[in-house]
Amino acid sequence: MTESPKKSEYNEVPKEEARAVDEAAEGETVGLKPKMTLFNGITVIVGSIIGSGIFVSPTGVLQGTGSVGMALIVWVASGLFSMVGAYCYAELGCMIQKTGADYAYIMTTFGPFLAFMRLWVECMIVRPCSQTIVALTFSIYIMKPFFPTCDPPDASARLLAAVCILVLTFVNCWSVKWATRVQDIFTGAKLFALAIIIVTGFVQLGRGQTQHFNFDNTEPDVTKIALSFYSGLFAYNGWNYLNFVIEELKDPVKNLPKAIYISITLVTLVYLLANVAFYTTLSPLEVLGSEAVAVTFAERLYGPMAWIIPIFVACSTFGAVNGVLLTSSRLFYAGALEGQMPEILTMIQIHRMTPAPAVLFMAALSLVYLGSSDIFKLISYVGFATWISIGLAVLCVPWLRWTHPEFARPIKVSIVWPVLYIIATIIITIVPMIAAPVETGIGCGIIATGIPVFLIFIKVQKPAPVRKFLRAMDIFMQKTMMVCSPEKPAQV
Template sequence: MSNEVGSRKNSQNGGAAPAESGEITLKAKMSLLNGVTVIVGSIIGSGIFVSPTGVLMHTGSVNLSLIVWVVSGLFSMVGAYCYAELGTMITKSGADYAYIMETFGPFMAFVRLWIECMIVRPCSQAIVALTFSVYVLKPFFPSCTPPEEATTMLAICCILVLTFVNCWDVKWATKVQDIFTFAKLLALFVIIATGGYQLFLGKTEHFNFEGSNTQVTSIALSFYSGLFAYNGWNYLNFIIEELKDPVKNLPRAIAISCTLVTVVYVLTNVAFYTTLSPNEVLGSEAVAVTYAERLFGMFAWTIPVFVALSTFGAVNGILLTSSRLFYAGAMEGQMPEILTMIQIQRLTPTPAVLIMALLSLFYLFSSDIFALINYVGFATWVG
């Protein structure tokens, strides 16, 4: 059973509660630490585990690829700090959609909304779901690429399970997000620690500029892969109405999160190249799995497990926040009215969750992860 809410409010992270008037109201209950967790958990998904291959493919050398990772992080920080200022001036949930609506009016907001809802969000979710599938199946196909049909079917199952969770209870969805964020951070810290030990042993033979490709088109494509890994720095802005003291905590959360993620990403790439040659990275669809096989011996299975948990949580995060964007757009009258409906007993925007899931399943018709990354990267940074 569902009910149409008559004002533009959402129910992210269980922050919605029935008011005396019967409407749904938001409660500001997220602390600075919660804000940092939302951003870090949203950014760190499949990108760091799949994008190293895409970046190296177009840069040609390890050192140039590391430069791309650093510059991508700095570029993302610039955008994030702009959003911090916008978020403190326009304290409405919806992030870029809300800001464009306020500054440029309904038409430009409509264009941005539909680019995000029809291309960027569902395509990103499809990419992360496919990466989840690759890492789950890789231990069963250690010497070859997992079958395309199996990868696609497992990605479909991942999206459908999380769709049920997000439709059933917001608290379930937020618990999933918390648990799997810890898993992804643990996986990266293990990789960084072992990479640091390799550096201590003097494993630096792969760090050079040999084979660098400096063509403008190649560098641009490398940034598509790099910037894709940093997607998510604006996700806290989508739920800013639920952040305590947003004028103070939003800029702090963004600064802490973006700095932390940039450092972690660069160190993770350094760790990969202490052990894997450029050819090994290019020949692997699951770089972290190949890295673990070289260093962890009988415990190599742990990294695919952690990476799969990481990407599973990232799919949940995209579905959780993106469905609220569909809902916000519908409340402004710029998307079908049915997306304003919520389940009155469980307070979940069920129609918005379902349409987000269906669009993501459509993008799974293409199982080429790197083609999808280029597609969503172009739409994100140009649109």
């Protein structure tokens, strides 16, 4: 990791070359461009939230609640909770219009150390692991019609997952418009699949299939119900992803809150109706015993056409991989701008205007995790860190109200909402610590690895030979990828 000076001598040659080419070709500065419309913003959020979870297994929520009625309440409550968090993020996103979302908010509010810890866990573990898992899910379900009675070969699944990641890496390096178009198309595909399931559910309700909708066997242990909220909220993970690309959103003050409200309302409604559809046909025992609820549902009702659901699940996860890659690369980019990651990750491809180095770095980490067989366990170790980070970001709302009342706030939420969200986040974080202390302890250990990294690579001045080597590597990579640091138009 290198420091990010405002103007470094080893940037000058590539920058001059980049400016000459860029001015001749397009006559504009190099940097991320606001090309995303409101519709693009909605599809980024919806596409990032709806991955494989709602198709594959709502089992986690049902296990904690014990009854269908309570499970549906948890799904709705999780959506409302996510809406409150998104409401707070709308204020932060319009007040601090920087790529990086909660990383940028924590940096502005609490300084570099806590921001780096957020960056470390999210960039080095959570995001690449999550992308790898979703890519593996894509490959398994795209091959499902060819292996109807058994699991696809592990080597083939991993190879296809790698192809998925590489194809989307190319798309995201080539054009922001291409990346958002992929997101639009595959978000449409997953919503179409869910529409088929939901319409089928309405048909089943019309036939009187309501026998499973009750509160029988509701779990009396409040701790287990709290853990079911953890599963429900995980399914909504991604509601804050548009904030990561806010510099590329047109008219963010107007479009960011609109995109958030429309998207989360849509997802909550879709999740509720999809679960209702499942329970019109499958009993709680069948849901608990199914590895892929949507596939079991299709096999029961669609007969020879049951194969369409695995295909649509694959489309859903393909779009989710693209959404994670699109937004995660901006998190690397934002961290590098603050000098907390290698400077090369701040740079923009001079012709395509995309953060190609950050996209490639994210893809490389995801491919590395494809070789691991313990990815799911690793994610479970650090999953609670996501909610700590989001809670810390929401804490920025009241903190900045107190410390920086002069900041412009195009959107100003009632202070009640961030306070309620912070209290709920504390509860959601503490309950898993009590229920699973070993996993939590290991997760804390993984997170703590960021402390020596921060001290060695960020705080301590590096020796001259190390700085010289890093400068040489930056020059080499700049020339290889034809990238340069983003330029700002002259202030007048």
